[in-house]
Amino acid sequence: MPRTISKPSPEPEISPVLTRSASLADVAALAGVSTGTVSRVLSKPEMISAETRTRVLAAVDRLGYLANGAARALAMKRTMTIGAIVPRFGGSSFPTMVQALESRLAAHGYTLLLSAPEHNRSKEPAILRTLLERGVDGVALLGEEQLVHALPMLTSSRTPYVVMWAPPDIDENAIGFDEHTAAGLLVDHLAGLGHRRIGFIGGSTVGNQRAQRRVSGVAMAIARHGMTLCKEAMIETEYGFEFGALAMTRIISTLKGRQAVSAVVCGNDYLAAGALSALDHAGISVPGSLSVASFNDNDFSPYLHPPLTTVRLPIREIGEQAGENLIARLRGEPSVPGRHLDVSLVVRKSTGRRAANLA
Structure with missing residues (x-):
């Protein structure tokens, strides 16, 4: 019977083994480019084509090359x-x-x-x-x-x-961005829905210009519409889910009578998420009994219950x-x-x- 001779399997590709630290010249030789090209890929990658960058970086990874950061910084003065x-x-x-x-x-x-x-x-x-x-x-x-x-x-x-x-x-x-423009969009929306008395949950304004501009923008927009920013429903706190929930719990105690707020503006979506949780636990319908709006449009905002109306900021x-x-x-x-x-x-x-x- 004829013998079947099996073909030898191709030998696996073996990464170069160096007995010393890999150099810029080693990377250049493996990638088939000049040392100058390797240097530019590592320091000014936008100057080199995507194909060459990929080849050089693959060689860098394969050899485990590490640039001498101190020497490079000295040469570049950066x-x-x-x-x-x-x-x-x-x-x-x-x-x-x-x-x-x-x-x-x-x-x-x-x-x-x-x-x-x-x-x-x-x-x-x-x-x-x-x-x-x-x-x-x-x-x-x-x-x-x-x-x-x-x-x-x-x-x-x-x-x-x-x-x-x-x-x-x-x-x-x-x-x-312009905080007054952002606040104006939110308050214009609430005014168009017939809201007249507004509460506010915001971050601490002490030493924080961003928080100061936010509350100022909201207050000015409310005044422009002849609406009321209710002091008894205006709370300054730390940022975070827990603090939004605690602040809304305080506002819930003021929601009785004809002078109650019908909407609450929160300084950011983290506060608003906590506020919505507090309202849910209290059995208060949103937006049936109280509207809630905010700033930022974080990734989680569409998935809150209910989904959050918010100003999208260019974060x-x-x-x-x-x-x-x-x-x-x-x-x-x-x-x-x-x-x-x-x-x-x-x-x-x-x-x-x-x-x-x-x-």
């Missing part, structure tokens, strides 16, 4: 890092903004160093000093209250900076533009001039017409 100070990072919309900032910087080869101190520590000079001593090429700050304390140090060190979530009229490097766009602004200035290019980013109202089922039994 560390390719950006520092950011963002207090009250958890339980807020700021992670979305910071993620957008980080993604935009990473696309240009920069690494983000984030400091997220407690709010009462955010103005400590040591935090910014530590970032500057680490050699960051630029700094992103949250809110103009930080800028007052940081500006002398940033100016003396000639460090480019941006101020996120702040109106452009306070600084040419500020990126934000991600603030982070993206902050990154673009810093990159442009570090390259010596003209940065995008400051302007108010767009806001829009998203109407869902948490708001409805004022109940007929209310004055």
